[in-house]
Amino acid sequence: MLSLGNQEKQIRVMAVHVVPEFLQIIRAVLKVEKGAELVGTAADCAVALEKVERLQPDVLVTCVGFDGFFDFVRCAHERVPDMRIVLVNVYGDAEADEILRSGGVDAFVPAYKLSQNLCKTIRQLCPK
Numbered sequence: 001m002l003s004l005g006n007q008e009k010q011i012r013v014m015a016v017h018v019v020p021e022f023l024q025i026i027r028a029v030l031k032v033e034k035g036a037e038l039v040g041t042a043a044d045c046a047v048a049l050e051k052v053e054r055l056q057p058d059v060l061v062t063c064v065g066f067d068g069f070f071d072f073v074r075c076a077h078e079r080v081p082d083m084r085i086v087l088v089n090v091y092g093d094a095e096a097d098e099i100l101r102s103g104g105v106d107a108f109v110p111a112y113k114l115s116q117n118l119c120k121t122i123r124q125l126c127p128k
Helices: 020-031 043-054 069-079 093-099 111-125
Strands: 003-005 007-009 011-016 036-042 057-061 084-089 109-110
Touching: 011 020, 011 043, 011 111, 020 036, 020 111, 036 043, 036 111, 043 069, 057 069, 057 111, 069 084, 084 111, 109 111
Parallel strands: 011 036, 011 057, 057 084, 084 109
Antiparallel strands: 003 007
8 A cells, every 4th residue: 555644545446467367366366465556457459558557557457468578568567667567477487587678577476376476576576
């Protein structure tokens, strides 16, 4: 939660993926977390970029499971330069490290640890 004097601001999170179940899982994980709110979801890059620009999320949660991922990340950062991107890693740590090194992604959370680590990672990227 970002502190604004006596007011506290929720960390604004948007999730993007072509698989509806992925978006439902992100929604469920964030629903129990105080300090973070899901402000939008999208199932394709064009809609996601429009929503990123309009909603200005603090954090974007996504997965590499769709075509055009790297172009999407680049365009999303152009629209909201301060936005942090969390990649949910469904592969292995080596693959995630390679993706992180390629640029554009701020952190990754292994899919098998999503419920334990997503909110922790978001808080680390957006400290008070």
